[in-house]
Amino acid sequence: MSILIDQNTRLVVQGITGRDGSFHARAMRAYGTQIVAGVTPGKGGQSLDGVPIFNTVKEAVVLAGANASVIYVPPSFAPDAILEAAYAGVQLIVAVTEGIPTLEMVPIIGELKRRNVRLVGPNCPGLISPGKCKVGIMPAEIHMPGPVGVVSRSGTLTYEMVHQLSTNGIGQSTCIGIGGDPIIGTNFLDVLPLFQADPETKAVVMIGEIGGTAEEEAAQFIKTRMTKPVVGFIAGQTAPPGKRMGHAGAIIAGGTGTAAEKMRALGEAGIPVARIPSEVGPLIRHALGLS
Amino acid sequence: MNIHEYQAREIFRGHGIPVPESAVAATPEEAEALAARFGGRVVIKAQVHAGGRGKAGGVKLAQSPSEAREKAAAILGMQIKGLTVHKVLVAPAADIGHEYYLGVVLDRKEGLPLIMASREGGIDIEEVARTNPGALSRYHFDPVAGLRPFEARQVAFAIERDGKVAAQIASTLQKLCAAYVAADASLAEINPLIRTLKGEVLALDAKVNLDDNALYRHPDLEALRDRTAELPEEDEARQKGLSFIKLDGNIGCVVNGAGLAMATMDLVKHFGGTPANFLDIGGSSDPEKVVTAIKIVTADPNVKAILFNIFGGITRCDDVAKGLVEAIPRSKVKLPIVIRLTGTNEAQAREILKGVAGLTSAESMDEAVQKAVALAQA
Numbered sequence: 078m079s080i081l082i083d084q085n086t087r088l089v090v091q092g093i094t095g096r097d098g099s100f101h102a103r104a105m106r107a108y109g110t111q112i113v114a115g116v117t118p119g120k121g122g123q124s125l126d127g128v129p130i131f132n133t134v135k136e137a138v139v140l141a142g143a144n145a146s147v148i149y150v151p152p153s154f155a156p157d158a159i160l161e162a163a164y165a166g167v168q169l170i171v172a173v174t175e176g177i178p179t180l181e182m183v184p185i186i187g188e189l190k191r192r193n194v195r196l197v198g199p200n201c202p203g204l205i206s207p208g209k210c211k212v213g214i215m216p217a218e219i220h221m222p223g224p225v226g227v228v229s230r231s232g233t234l235t236y237e238m239v240h241q242l243s244t245n246g247i248g249q250s251t252c253i254g255i256g257g258d259p260i261i262g263t264n265f266l267d268v269l270p271l272f273q274a275d276p277e278t279k280a281v282v283m284i285g286e287i288g289g290t291a292e293e294e295a296a297q298f299i300k301t302r303m304t305k306p307v308v309g310f311i312a313g314q315t316a317p318p319g320k321r322m323g324h325a326g327a328i329i330a331g332g333t334g335t336a337a338e339k340m341r342a343l344g345e346a347g348i349p350v351a352r353i354p355s356e357v358g359p360l361i362r363h364a365l366g367l368s
Numbered sequence: 369m370n371i372h373e374y375q376a377r378e379i380f381r382g383h384g385i386p387v388p389e390s391a392v393a394a395t396p397e398e399a400e401a402l403a404a405r406f407g408g409r410v411v412i413k414a415q416v417h418a419g420g421r422g423k424a425g426g427v428k429l430a431q432s433p434s435e436a437r438e439k440a441a442a443i444l445g446m447q448i449k450g451l452t453v454h455k456v457l458v459a460p461a462a463d464i465g466h467e468y469y470l471g472v473v474l475d476r477k478e479g480l481p482l483i484m485a486s487r488e489g490g491i492d493i494e495e496v497a498r499t500n501p502g503a504l505s506r507y508h509f510d511p512v513a514g515l516r517p518f519e520a521r522q523v524a525f526a527i528e529r530d531g532k533v534a535a536q537i538a539s540t541l542q543k544l545c546a547a548y549v550a551a552d553a554s555l556a557e558i559n560p561l562i563r564t565l566k567g568e569v570l571a572l573d574a575k576v577n578l579d580d581n582a583l584y585r586h587p588d589l590e591a592l593r594d595r596t597a598e599l600p601e602e603d604e605a606r607q608k609g610l611s612f613i614k615l616d617g618n619i620g621c622v623v624n625g626a627g628l629a630m631a632t633m634d635l636v637k638h639f640g641g642t643p644a645n646f647l648d649i650g651g652s653s654d655p656e657k658v659v660t661a662i663k664i665v666t667a668d669p670n671v672k673a674i675l676f677n678i679f680g681g682i683t684r685c686d687d688v689a690k691g692l693v694e695a696i697p698r699s700k701v702k703l704p705i706v707i708r709l710t711g712t713n714e715a716q717a718r719e720i721l722k723g724v725a726g727l728t729s730a731e732s733m734d735e736a737v738q739k740a741v742a743l744a745q746a
Contacts (some may be wrong), residue, residue: 206527234631
């Protein structure tokens with residue numbers, strides 16, 4: 078088991094002919110992901126290493142049987158691409174694109190809820206179920222199959238954590254980057270119940286950062302509803318207030334959203350919090366009863 | 369992006385919000401002339417990207433044009449939260465009957481814009497939200513439909529019982545919501561909104577913060593950017609697609625990804641050093657970005673060592689390596705560089721960097737940070 082993606086995921090790559098889209102389509106395929114189609118409007122009929130390219134996502138669903146989509150199109154086209162995938166009938170949409178105007182996401186999130194379609198991102202690295210399927214941009218070789226679920230608002234910081242888990246001999250069930258924007262399709266609160274229900278996942282690493290209150294809400298859920306151990310980490314302890322730290326959502330606004338508040342909320346919920354990234358490995362080993 | 373009050377007033381006026389007449393002065397003489405034009409009794413307000421201007425002495429009342437000149441002279445050039453005041457806003461003093469608060473922010477949890485309204489305005493609203501949340505009325509609205517008249521009335525009557533005044537507040541609130549959506553704002557605020565002694569509702573202040581992601585479709589708003597309010601390095605970084613924030617330490621950090629960049633800064637602090645900056649070279653690969661990053665980081669005279677922490681994903685390590693090879697000979701400042709590269713095309717990157725002088729390599733993040741801290745202290 079794993080969550081959200083596995084061997085049965087049939088992926089369509091929106092923006093497959095772009096620089097990033099083609100590079101990562103090849104990388105995902107090399108990992109074993111079933112890439113059944115690509116979409117670039119106007120390039121229908123062409124192919125990329127044998128993967129058929131269509132003009133629309135609808136064709137990718139009807140003719141190639143796609144049930145999930147990953148989006149590598151620029152921010153001004155991405156909102157339309159997300160809706161196109163939802164209307165075409167895929168069940169999971171992963172939006173890698175960074176830079177979508179926040180208010181554009183508001184009606185999209187509502188529409189996806191009505192259609193019961195899951196969106197991961199935007200502004201995210203995607204997700205990987207090691208040994209089964211990778212949908213996104215993460216370097217595959219740092220992952221290994223195993224019992225730990227990873228959920229994070231960051232991209233490269235997630236790779237850092239996963240790398241440490243793997244070098245500590247601890248594999249992962251699914252690693253999911255939920256994205257660094259203020260409004261995202263899938264939050265900690267959506268992912269944690271999936272990990273709790275997944276028989277393969279025995280423990281969870283949750284990586285948060287400054288801005289918003291998603292970590293505090295997650296802490297409450299973990300305390301009251303989860304039986305599996307969770308280890309936390311929060312980035313941005315040295316971040317100055319009022320400045321957007323790269324991610325659109327990583328900002329301490331009006332004195333709230335600080336790393337200290339989040340670490341305190343996790344601590345009060347009984348969740349061990351790593352002070353530095355390299356403490357995550359030992360804390361998870363302990364949580365799994367390995368040391 | 370932050371804009372000034374006088375610019376936010378223009379946006380509000382464009383949406384029909386009742387904003388009293390006002391103008392901007394860059395010298396005490398200009399302020400005096402404006403005061404004369406406005407009838408003598410005026411308010412002088414510092415135009416800086418900082419809250420708490422009143423408490424800092426950046427807002428003053430003047431009874432005459434000559435007093436306006438003196439007050440403007442005192443405010444112009446003063447520092448508020450580290451920012452120099454270059455301009456003041458001059459506006460006729462209002463006869464305040466009552467002060468309210470109206471604001472629109474993004475509620476990240478609900479994924480919707482949120483109106484906050486209070487019967488008591490002219491105060492620190494963040495403080496009220498913390499200490500007396502009951503005094504704030506909250507209402508979510510749909511940005512596509514806009515705030516409907518009945519919704520606006522509902523909020524207005526929650527803060528004002530008088531029908532005539534509430535109708536004006538409701539109308540102002542609808543326009544504020546429209547302005548928030550049209551500008552792709554992350555915050556739009558009137559603090560205070562007032563009722564004059566004659567029962568007229570007026571916006572005495574205007575604050576708008578804009579969503580950086582949406583500026584590409586608002587060239588008119590991008591043009592409001594005040595380049596004197598940010599450091600030249602921050603300006604250059606933004607134009608080159610890098611995210612850079614200057615801090616006061618001595619270890620220059622060059623990292624890919626915002627989360628890893630923050631964690632790297634935190635780790636520098638953990639190991640006894642101080643980060644000189646936050647710098648995210650971004651998700652996409654481009655050797656030119658590395659060249660710019662080195663230039664920006666070395667422009668800070670406090671920097672004693674440079675720390676590269678790259679975990680390749682969409683960023684390819686070989687592109688970063690190519691950028692380094694290009695940047696090092698071009699850089700005038702020779703500083704020790706500690707480099708840690710892991711992930712996509714890591715092997716190619718190692719090959720490219722083989723034999724490049726002045727580089728200390730590290731396998732792990734802990735090792736890289738500890739080496740950089742040691743080099744900065746040497």
